[in-house]
Amino acid sequence: MTTPDLTFILGGARSGKSRHAERLALALAAARQSNVTYIATARQADDAEFAARIAHHRARRPAHWHVVEADVDLAGAISHADDGRTCLLVDCLTLWLVNLISPVDGDEEASVPGHWGPRIDALETALAQARGPVIVVSNEIGMGVVPLGAMTRRYVDELGRLNQRIAALARDVTLMVAGLPMAVKQGSVR
Template structure:
């Protein structure tokens, strides 16, 4: 079962995703995409790791900032025959997107950074394909960034647009798409309006 979980900052989406994983399997694989660039991020990462360890749930944490598609394919191959597959939780895909955008910067052009769009879209397509092919319990945490103000700088606008495209593609291949608002998960697909075919 593939589940996309989105929401704003501090909406409760990660906590909900971890609780959902505990309902789906007796053990979990936590794929952390963040990179600790400074002391604050290192402290935050360590706090989350300790919280998972103290939860009493059997988490295996794998730090993978880039090759999430390849990791999902490997986990699919390794666990497909298991009697009880682990719940795999990827947290979070907007950080994964940020990692790739920063890696694929082409440098400065007229004062603004450019992104290698073809390579970025290839990475997104690889991820979507790996998610679509994953047959065990899979929870994907992402951020909803399109509801706020328009960023004042080009890279921020590009990130917002690419995150929206990524979320749409992933929602299309997931059985559930949940929006967490103020700690309350809302099932988007259950309430989705369907246009009638002409």
Template sequence: MREKKLILVTGGARSGKSSFAERLAKEAQKPVTYIATCQPLDEEMAFRIQEHRKRRPKNWKTVEEPFNPTDIIAKEGKSDGVILLDCLALLVSNLLLREKDPNDPKSFSRVIEEIENLAITCRSVKGEVIVVTNEVGMGVVPEYPLGRTYRDLLGKANQIMALYSDSVYLLVCGIPVDVKHLNRVLEKGVYDLQ
């Protein structure tokens, strides 16, 4: 069986996504590069960033890159290590809000093109890549156009990343389920999940 090269970890808020992704990275027993896309734009986000930093092992290399993790992955992925990108949802938000008119369909297309390049790069590197994202399409329809644009854009970005991924883990109450594996099993008509 082929080694898992790209793993997508998704779920709702506080579902355990980041902790699970960090556990996968540790279990690989390889050098880890952690790419953080969060920007400390207010006190609460600065606090969250500090908490994430405390949780990570000291020997992990951390790169804070809110807009262009693709270049970091291309560079760091030349070795046989693990790259953990946390998170795609914030990256999509950063890219969308950088646009002059976020609600313009051309803005949507530009962000999607960047996500497709990211997914292709993740597949092409030597190392293993773990990408964390949020599932935002299961809740209430956002009241404002920008919120709906973001929800639609992240949904499309998640689909692209899932397409390129070997495994897609959905975290529910801290429990990971490999939905891509389940999908393959069901497509084959095999119902013995062992």
């Protein structure tokens, strides 16, 4: 099953995925004579470098975009913002999954797959039921060497599974390579 207005954009770090998603969101909003709601998934920055990354994203976004900062309830944020007209831009699943697997409060129970699996199911449902256009951004991190640490391997595996689920739902999937969009799936069912 594909979702008619779901676009999934993947890429490595600094591949241009967020910038591409932002341009696409601007074009969709202009065509629909609507606006964009940017759903940010990064939690508070723990260091200066990450704070600079967040500031860079904020500075690049148009001031008239509505911004929602989603916590672990990304499905709720999408459902609440989806009015059928506004383009939703979710940036990014990579950080959202970190929030699920490594909760800020250090809650060990929350990091157990059975505990956060329902949140992933809810996200998939929210995307499948969205009435307006949705663009989702995620990192493609499984193309390198196998990580040495068990937690890092688990994260890479879980993000790969999550990306597969969202790609299966999406009408269009784009892989960003060195700032260039590479069409992986266009308007088809897989």
